[in-house]
Amino acid sequence: xxxxxxxxxxxxxxxxxxxxxxxxxxxxxxxxxPVLKGISFEVSGRTTVGIIGPSGTGKSTxxxxxxxxxxxxxxxxxxxxxxxxxxxxxxxxxARRRIGMVFQEFNLVERLSVIENILCGRLGYLxxxxxxxxxxxxxxxxxxxxxxxxxxxxxxxxKRADELSGGQRQRVGIARAVMQNPAIxxxxxxxxxxxxxxxxxxxxxxxxxxxxxxxxxxINIHDVNLAQRFCDRIIGMSQGYVVFDGPPADLTSDHLKExxxxxxxxx
Amino acid sequence: MAEQRKxxxxxxxxxxxxxxxxxxxxxxxxxSIRTVEVIPxxxxxxxxxxxxxxxxxxxxxxxxxxxxxxxxxxETLNIATLGTVLALFLAVPVGLMGASNITRIPALxxxxxxxxxxxxxxxTLVWAxxxxxxxxxxxxAGAVAIGFRSVGFCGKLIAExxxxxxxxxxxxxxxxxxxxxxxxxxxxxxxxxxxxxxxxLFRWDINVRESSVIGLVGAGGIGVALNTSLNLFLWRQVxxxxxxxxxxxxxxxxxxxxxxSRLI
Amino acid sequence: xxxxxxxxxxxxxxxxxRIGWLILFAYCxxxxxxxxxxxxxxxxxxxxxxxxxxxxFPPNFSRWKLLLENLVETCEIAVIASAFGILFSLPIGLxxxxxxxxxxxxxxxxxxxxxxxxxxPVIFAILxxxxxxxxxLAGILTLIxxxxxxxxxxxxxxxxxISLKPVEAMRAAGSPFMSVLIFAVLPQVLNRFIxxxxxxxxxxxxxSTMVGIVGAGGIGGTLFAAFQRxxxxxxxxxxxxxxxxxMVSEYLAxxxxxxxxG
Numbered sequence: 058x059x060x061x062x063x064x065x066x067x068x069x070x071x072x073x074x075x076x077x078x079x080x081x082x083x084x085x086x087x088x089x090x091p092v093l094k095g096i097s098f099e100v101s102g103r104t105t106v107g108i109i110g111p112s113g114t115g116k117s118t119x120x121x122x123x124x125x126x127x128x129x130x131x132x133x134x135x136x137x138x139x140x141x142x143x144x145x146x147x148x149x150x151x152a153r154r155r156i157g158m159v160f161q162e163f164n165l166v167e168r169l170s171v172i173e174n175i176l177c178g179r180l181g182y183l184x185x186x187x188x189x190x191x192x193x194x195x196x197x198x199x200x201x202x203x204x205x206x207x208x209x210x211x212x213x214x215x216k217r218a219d220e221l222s223g224g225q226r227q228r229v230g231i232a233r234a235v236m237q238n239p240a241i242x243x244x245x246x247x248x249x250x251x252x253x254x255x256x257x258x259x260x261x262x263x264x265x266x267x268x269x270x271x272x273x274x275x276i277n278i279h280d281v282n283l284a285q286r287f288c289d290r291i292i293g294m295s296q297g298y299v300v301f302d303g304p305p306a307d308l309t310s311d312h313l314k315e316x317x318x319x320x321x322x323x324x
Numbered sequence: 325m326a327e328q329r330k331x332x333x334x335x336x337x338x339x340x341x342x343x344x345x346x347x348x349x350x351x352x353x354x355x356s357i358r359t360v361e362v363i364p365x366x367x368x369x370x371x372x373x374x375x376x377x378x379x380x381x382x383x384x385x386x387x388x389x390x391x392x393x394x395x396x397x398x399e400t401l402n403i404a405t406l407g408t409v410l411a412l413f414l415a416v417p418v419g420l421m422g423a424s425n426i427t428r429i430p431a432l433x434x435x436x437x438x439x440x441x442x443x444x445x446x447x448t449l450v451w452a453x454x455x456x457x458x459x460x461x462x463x464x465a466g467a468v469a470i471g472f473r474s475v476g477f478c479g480k481l482i483a484e485x486x487x488x489x490x491x492x493x494x495x496x497x498x499x500x501x502x503x504x505x506x507x508x509x510x511x512x513x514x515x516x517x518x519x520x521x522x523x524x525l526f527r528w529d530i531n532v533r534e535s536s537v538i539g540l541v542g543a544g545g546i547g548v549a550l551n552t553s554l555n556l557f558l559w560r561q562v563x564x565x566x567x568x569x570x571x572x573x574x575x576x577x578x579x580x581x582x583x584x585s586r587l588i
Numbered sequence: 589x590x591x592x593x594x595x596x597x598x599x600x601x602x603x604x605x606r607i608g609w610l611i612l613f614a615y616c617x618x619x620x621x622x623x624x625x626x627x628x629x630x631x632x633x634x635x636x637x638x639x640x641x642x643x644x645f646p647p648n649f650s651r652w653k654l655l656l657e658n659l660v661e662t663c664e665i666a667v668i669a670s671a672f673g674i675l676f677s678l679p680i681g682l683x684x685x686x687x688x689x690x691x692x693x694x695x696x697x698x699x700x701x702x703x704x705x706x707x708x709p710v711i712f713a714i715l716x717x718x719x720x721x722x723x724x725l726a727g728i729l730t731l732i733x734x735x736x737x738x739x740x741x742x743x744x745x746x747x748x749x750i751s752l753k754p755v756e757a758m759r760a761a762g763s764p765f766m767s768v769l770i771f772a773v774l775p776q777v778l779n780r781f782i783x784x785x786x787x788x789x790x791x792x793x794x795x796s797t798m799v800g801i802v803g804a805g806g807i808g809g810t811l812f813a814a815f816q817r818x819x820x821x822x823x824x825x826x827x828x829x830x831x832x833x834x835m836v837s838e839y840l841a842x843x844x845x846x847x848x849x850g
Contacts, residue, residue: 124760126756126759149762150762150763150764151762152762153759153760153761153762154761154762154763155762156760156762158757158760158761160753160756160757162753164753164754164756164757165754165757166754166771166772166775166776167751167754167776168775168776169771169775172331173333173771177757177758177761177763177771177772178761180758180761180762180763180764180767180768180771181761181762181763181764183767185764185766185767185770188766188767188770188771189770191333198331202331214331230757233757233761234761237761237762341847342847345844345847349671352667353667353668353671355664356663356664356667356668357668359660359664360661360664360665360668360724360728361723361724362723362724362725362728363721363723363725366720366721366723366725367720367725369720370719370720370725370729373719373720374715374716374719374720376719377715377719398622399622399623402619402623403623405615405619406616406619406620406623409612409616441831441834441835441838442831444794445794445830445831445833445834445835446827446830446831447794447795447797447798447808449710449798449801449808450798450801450808450811450827450830453801453812453815454640457636457640457815458633458636458637458640459629459630459633459636460629460633460636462623462624463623463624464623464624464625464629464630464633467623467625533706533707533708534708536708536711537708537710537711540710540714540802541801544623550711554714566707566711569706569707569711570706570707573706573707574702574706
């Protein structure tokens with residue numbers, strides 16, 4: 058669990074095959090009132106990064122700017138050497154398919170089966186006519202079966218997604234993200250809709266995939282204890298700035314006070 | 325580890341059923357295309373003919389509005405409303421007869437369904453033709469035709485609403501010894517009232533559209549003016565009338581949507 | 589029972605409702621006079637009606653061949669029009685969905701759907717007969733537009749009610765737009781679309797029995813001709829066969845829905 062503690066001296070524009078470099082990212086929804094005020098950090102290799110901070114501080118916005126579901130106002134983003142900001146159309150699609158995303162509310166297609174939902178991860182690689190006829194290539198189907206086993210949902214293969222519990226659905230969501238063969242996985246509050254025990258399982262699953270696929274996993278999370286337990290590195294955000302970037306061991310209550318404000322909630 | 329697992333989206337039985345349906349639909353379509361008497365030249369000519377016709381309908385002859393179109397529109401609305409009222413009036417007893425939880429005699433249920441299906445199967449225009457033969461041309465034939473056509477629609481939905489009624493209050497009233505009319509009025513009516521008004525509005529909206537055309541066979545309303553203008557090939561008057569119909573239908577729909585959102 | 593002065597009635601009379609009913613009654617009186625409907629006319633009509641029904645029965649089956657040919661043509665019009673109508677309403681309905689598509693696409697699509705819906709099919713039939721001549725082609729074109737109007741509107745509404753979350757997920761995964769529609773949108777609305785499609789086929793079949801009245805093919809022409817020649821017993825046969833046809837198609841439609849809703 059090495060900690061790659063990079064703040065300002067980055068290695069150029071991060072040309073390592075599995076890395077993310079964010080530079081001076083700014084996002085304004087309303088002019089003159091930026092939510093993200095110049096975020097910079099770099100992530101590479103086999104690591105799990107937890108992003109913590111109070112609600113409304115821009116954690117979700119940050120993730121969605123990285124894959125441009127939300128348009129950043131200014132700044133640079135590059136993933137595996139590919140500049141995300143200048144992409145559009147097919148180029149953007151190709152770039153996005155290398156970013157796996159896990160959502161707080163799972164975002165599955167309720168009426169489709171578990172296996173179909175997992176296979177959705179390959180849609181970015183499939184011509185439309187194959188998608189229409191559900192003619193996925195053999196390797197994709199085999200990989201889907203492997204992932205099904207890896208998340209422990211083998212018996213649920215043909216069950217409809219809406220028949221599953223929250224934790225099971227999130228596991229399908231993670232399998233779908235890994236199906237994309239991504240260079241990086243981003244998870245937006247993956248455990249917020251789940252109970253404590255299931256949350257731990259999901260964090261373990263995410264860590265496991267980070268190890269296996271040797272890719273970074275960015276996790277937005279508001280449970281600080283979970284973050285400290287499972288992440289190699291913590292980025293703390295407050296008021297649109299990064300105010301902490303380092304290993305969980307270095308996270309003191311002073312830091313937490315700066316991030317969240319107020320003393321009463323500290324254990 | 326080399327075990328080949330297969331993913332099948334549909335079970336074999338499902339696949340067979342789906343295939344059969346597609347096959348039947350395909351055959352029906354192929355047979356129809358081959359035997360229907362469509363002259364290909366007319367088909368290729370169609371876009372040009374349509375645009376030619378549209379050209380003759382422009383610009384719209386607004387002056388014609390004073391010449392009776394306004395009155396005809398009012399008449400159309402009255403036919404639609406009166407027809408809907410008549411339909412609801414008839415649909416309530418037929419619906420009661422068709423609701424299996426109220427009328428326990430299956431023969432009567434079946435008879436009610438027969439009435440409702442027949443009412444729906446015969447087109448409003450055909451009803452209008454029949455009633456023009458009975459009552460002579462004019463709005464009376466039109467209103468009755470609208471009414472008879474709508475009975476099937478309203479009666480079916482009313483019967484369905486009655487069958488979905490919560491039996492609790494009904495049992496309470498029966499236990500308290502209330503007579504049948506009171507049970508209907510105080511037990512059933514309050515429960516189906518929202519659905520009833522929804523059905524009434526929905527059907528009125530459709531009837532406005534229907535009433536605009538029954539005049540083509542002489543049953544009153546703006547269809548009469550339309551028929552005249554068509555027979556005289558006065559296309560610019562035709563487009564005026566069509567525009568009026570369009571506006572009235574859209575306004576009726578907006579009205580219905582507004583009332584509906586306030587009711588619900 | 590309380591004997592206090594001014595005992596309260598637990599069932600307050602609903603004045604709003606009473607006034608409503610009164611207005612309704614007053615309206616009916618007004619409308620009846622505005623439409624020149626008097627009791628005399630009605631009674632006279634009843635007399636005519638009784639005579640009329642007498643002439644309808646017994647139904648005359650001698651011209652069953654003509655009847656059958658026309659019924660077949662009616663079905664053909666309905667099948668072809670429904671096939672094309674359903675086919676076109678899928679993209680048009682999708683284009684009209686404001687939560688998925690840009691404004692430059694939704695406005696024309698919604699406009700087209702509104703025009704198709706606001707006019708009774710018989711108006712389209714008249715215009716198409718003038719444009720492409722008598723016969724089933726006019727009927728087919730008419731019902732294609734009617735289908736687009738009906739299915740298009742309901743389908744667009746159904747799409748506007750879906751959850752956009754899977755759409756977000758597919759976009760984030762780099763899926764092309766069409767695949768997003770196929771996997772994230774269609775599964776949520778396909779069942780309802782099939783319901784609309786079968787309902788529209790049924791509606792097209794009913795309407796195809798009527799467009800012949802203005803010359804657009806099908807049994808409506810025969811019906812109107814019989815009526816104008818006072819061939820009332822043949823008219824009755826035609827009416828009965830139309831009712832039978834509709835009943836059969838309603839039955840088939842429910843069966844098809846069962847197969848696809850599994």
